[in-house]
Amino acid sequence: MAVETRRTFCRFCHANCAMLADVEDGKVIAVRGDPDDPVYGGYTCLKGRELPDSHNAPHRLVRSLVRRDGDFIETAMDAALTHVADELRRIIVKHGPHSVAVFIGSGGYQNSAAWAASYSLAQAIGTRNFYTSVTLDQPAKVFTTQRYGKWMGGSNTFEEADVAFLIGNNPMVSHYSPPGGVPPFSPSRRIRDRQKAGLKLIVADPRESDVGALADIYLPVKPGEDPALLAGMLNVIFAEGLYDRNFVAAHVDGVAELEKAVAPFTPELAAARAGVEPDALRAAARMFAGAERGCAVTGTGPEMAGNGTLTEYLVTCLNVLCARFKQEGEKTAIPGVFTAQAPRRAQVAPPVPMFGAEGMARSRFRGLGQLGFEMPCNVLADEILTPGEGQVRALISVGGNPEVGFPNQLKMRRALDDLELFVQVDPWMSASAKRADVVLAPKQCLEREDITNLSEWWHERPYARYVEAVAAAPGDVLDEYEMIWHIAKHLGLQLQLAGGPLPMDACPDKQTFLDLMTAGCLVPPSQVRRDTHEGEAVIYDDLHPVVEPADPSESYGFDLAAGAMPEQLERYGRDEARGAGFDYRLISRRSKTRFNSIGHPLAKLRAKTTTNPAYIHPADLADLGIADGSIVEITSAHATIHGVAKASDKVRRGLVSMAHAYGDSEAGKHNVRELGGSTNRLTSDEVDFDPITGQALQSAIPVRIAAA
Known part of the structure; x- marks a missing residue:
C-alpha cells in the first residue's frame, strides 16, 4: 500500500508542534516538522520525532488489564469500564462521594478533551478531590x-x-x-x-x-x-x-x-x-x-x-x-481561539477566591484548600492513608504517574497500595500502572481527533488546528473522554460541560464534546474543522480581539x-539558615529526552539517555574524592537515593543537578544506570512546604553527597 503523508500536530508535550506524518496501511512510520506551517516552520524536538516508536512499540498496552487474585488479566474495554463503575458505586455507597479522587497528569493534558472530561466526572460524582499536575510544580x-x-x-x-x-x-x-x-x-x-x-x-x-x-x-x-x-x-x-x-x-x-x-x-x-x-x-x-x-x-x-x-x-x-x-487599542496578548472569551479591557480583573477561601473546599491536612478548581497534590497521600470521614478510597489517574511524580515517593507508594480501587489510564506499564487494580489502555495522539487548545496560551496570533486521526488505533483502546463517558453512563451520572449537559444516551463524537467544552470561545472547533484545508492550520487574524477601554463601573487594581x-518577604529576610548538616543543594532540571515521566519506555529515547546523571562541579567531585562516572549516594533529611556522578562546570559549586521524574520506588544502587534515581524520594509533603499552596520542596533540597 502506498505511503500517505498527512498533516497533524505533536502531542508529546504542550508545544503541539506542526507535523507531517507518513502513514502506511493505517500505521504511522515516520514524522517530521511541517516546513509550511506559518508558526512552527518545520520545528520539532527529538522527543516528538519518536511518535512512531510510541505508537508502534511492541510493549505498548493495546488492551486493558484488570487485576484478579493478584495478577493482571487482559480484559475487554467495555468489561473493564463496567468493573470500574461497579467498584466506584460500591465505594461511594460505603464511604461517600469524597472517597473518590481524580488526578490528571502530564499525559492526560496532551489530549484536548481529557481535562474537561475528568473534571466533569469529579463534579458529577460530587467529590472535592480533583487534582492535576499544576499543583505539583507551579x-x-x-x-x-x-x-x-x-x-x-x-x-x-x-x-x-x-x-x-x-x-x-x-x-x-x-x-x-x-x-x-x-x-x-x-x-x-x-x-x-x-x-x-x-x-x-x-x-x-x-x-x-x-x-x-x-x-x-x-x-x-x-x-x-x-x-x-x-x-x-x-x-x-x-x-x-x-x-x-x-x-x-x-x-x-x-x-x-x-x-x-x-x-x-x-x-x-x-x-x-x-x-x-x-x-x-x-x-x-x-x-x-x-x-x-x-x-x-x-x-x-x-x-x-x-x-x-x-x-x-x-x-x-x-x-x-x-x-x-x-x-x-492594542491587540490582546494571547487571543485564544478555543478559550471562552471574556472582556479584554485596559484594567485589572476582579479578584478570584483561592486556597480555602470561604465557601471553597478544604483538605483535612495542613490547613490547605482548593486552588481554583483543584486540591493541592501534596495532601493526596494523607487523604488516602488517614482514616476518617472523607478518606479517599478510589483514585482514577488519567495520564499521570503518581509514584514517580509526587513528593515523598515511598509514602505515595504506600498510599497507592492502600486504595480499594486504583485506576490508571496509561499506554505503558509505568511505575504507577504496576500498582493499579485496573489499567485502561488509551488511544495515542495520532489515533484521535484533537484541537490545539492546550498550546494556545503561547500563540500570539489566533492560530488554531483541528486534526483528524491519521493512524488506525490497534487492539481495544479508547479516547480518554470516551472512557470517562462510559464510566459516568454506568453510574447513571450526567456529565456537564461549559456549554451544557453532555448527551448521555449514546457516546458523542469528539467534535460534539469539544464544541460543548469550548462554549463561548472565539471560533468553535467544528467551525475550525470546516475552515481547515488539507489539515493546515487556520489563523483568524481578522478576529484578533483588541484591548477595550476600562469599564468605569469597575475599579479593581493590583x-x-x-x-x-x-x-x-520580611520573614524571608530574617531567616536564611536551612538544612544544617547538609552542605549541598540538589536542584531539579529538565531532560531533553523526557517530558516529566513521559518517554521512559521508548527505546530510541532510552538509548540517548539511560539515567538522570548527578551533575556536580569538577572541583566538588575532587574535594569529595569521587570519580566522574561513579555512583554516588545523595542523602536528604528524609531518604537516600543514588546517582551517576557527571562533572559539569556549568553548575555552581555546592550543587548537584538532576532531572526529576526518573526512578520508580524500586530504584537503587544496583539499577541506577538503567532507571536513574528519584529526586522526589528525597522530599516530604509534611515539612518544607509552601504555607500558601502546600507545594513541597522539590528543588534546592539540602543534601549531602558521598561515594556509594
Whole structure:
C-alpha cells in the first residue's frame, strides 16, 4: 500500500508542534516538522520525532488489564469500564462521594478533551478531590495572578519584547514558558531572531543552562534565593525611580508597603545572599526597567525551591511596577481561539477566591484548600492513608504517574497500595500502572481527533488546528473522554460541560464534546474543522480581539500588599539558615529526552539517555574524592537515593543537578544506570512546604553527597 503523508500536530508535550506524518496501511512510520506551517516552520524536538516508536512499540498496552487474585488479566474495554463503575458505586455507597479522587497528569493534558472530561466526572460524582499536575510544580503562578491582580488585556508578548527576564526557565529544553516568555516553537531560533532585532536577555539560574548561554546578563543565583535577587532588583528600581509612575498611580495599591519591605535588600546585601555580583544585579534591574516592553517569567525550578509563592509575587511586582501589559487599542496578548472569551479591557480583573477561601473546599491536612478548581497534590497521600470521614478510597489517574511524580515517593507508594480501587489510564506499564487494580489502555495522539487548545496560551496570533486521526488505533483502546463517558453512563451520572449537559444516551463524537467544552470561545472547533484545508492550520487574524477601554463601573487594581505579602518577604529576610548538616543543594532540571515521566519506555529515547546523571562541579567531585562516572549516594533529611556522578562546570559549586521524574520506588544502587534515581524520594509533603499552596520542596533540597 502506498505511503500517505498527512498533516497533524505533536502531542508529546504542550508545544503541539506542526507535523507531517507518513502513514502506511493505517500505521504511522515516520514524522517530521511541517516546513509550511506559518508558526512552527518545520520545528520539532527529538522527543516528538519518536511518535512512531510510541505508537508502534511492541510493549505498548493495546488492551486493558484488570487485576484478579493478584495478577493482571487482559480484559475487554467495555468489561473493564463496567468493573470500574461497579467498584466506584460500591465505594461511594460505603464511604461517600469524597472517597473518590481524580488526578490528571502530564499525559492526560496532551489530549484536548481529557481535562474537561475528568473534571466533569469529579463534579458529577460530587467529590472535592480533583487534582492535576499544576499543583505539583507551579501552583504559585495561578495563585499570584488571581490574588494580586490580573490585567485583562494580557501581558507584553515575546514577539514585541525589548527585554526578557527568565528566572529558572530553560525553554530550549522544557518547551515551556509562561505567557510573556519564549513560545516553545523553535525557542532557540526565536531568541536569536529577537536578539538580532535588539532584544536584551537576562537569565537567572543556578546553572548555566542552554538559554543562559545566550544571555546578555547571566545571574548564577543560589537555588532557593530568587527572592533576594528579585527584592534587590526592586530596591534598585525604587531607589532610582525606574518604575512607571503613571501606571502605578492609576492601577496599583500597596506600593509603599512593598518599597518598605525591599528597603533592607540593598544591592550589596541582596547580591551576597543570592550569590551574584552587586553590579550585575544593578545592571539587570536597569536593563529590565529601562526597556519599553518585555516580561519577567519563571520556570518550575524557582517554584519548587521552597519560596515559590514569594518568588512569583516578586516577579508580579516587577511586571506591575514596569507596566508590562497590553494597553487600550492594542491587540490582546494571547487571543485564544478555543478559550471562552471574556472582556479584554485596559484594567485589572476582579479578584478570584483561592486556597480555602470561604465557601471553597478544604483538605483535612495542613490547613490547605482548593486552588481554583483543584486540591493541592501534596495532601493526596494523607487523604488516602488517614482514616476518617472523607478518606479517599478510589483514585482514577488519567495520564499521570503518581509514584514517580509526587513528593515523598515511598509514602505515595504506600498510599497507592492502600486504595480499594486504583485506576490508571496509561499506554505503558509505568511505575504507577504496576500498582493499579485496573489499567485502561488509551488511544495515542495520532489515533484521535484533537484541537490545539492546550498550546494556545503561547500563540500570539489566533492560530488554531483541528486534526483528524491519521493512524488506525490497534487492539481495544479508547479516547480518554470516551472512557470517562462510559464510566459516568454506568453510574447513571450526567456529565456537564461549559456549554451544557453532555448527551448521555449514546457516546458523542469528539467534535460534539469539544464544541460543548469550548462554549463561548472565539471560533468553535467544528467551525475550525470546516475552515481547515488539507489539515493546515487556520489563523483568524481578522478576529484578533483588541484591548477595550476600562469599564468605569469597575475599579479593581493590583494590590501588592494583599494577604501574606509583603510580610513573607520580611520573614524571608530574617531567616536564611536551612538544612544544617547538609552542605549541598540538589536542584531539579529538565531532560531533553523526557517530558516529566513521559518517554521512559521508548527505546530510541532510552538509548540517548539511560539515567538522570548527578551533575556536580569538577572541583566538588575532587574535594569529595569521587570519580566522574561513579555512583554516588545523595542523602536528604528524609531518604537516600543514588546517582551517576557527571562533572559539569556549568553548575555552581555546592550543587548537584538532576532531572526529576526518573526512578520508580524500586530504584537503587544496583539499577541506577538503567532507571536513574528519584529526586522526589528525597522530599516530604509534611515539612518544607509552601504555607500558601502546600507545594513541597522539590528543588534546592539540602543534601549531602558521598561515594556509594
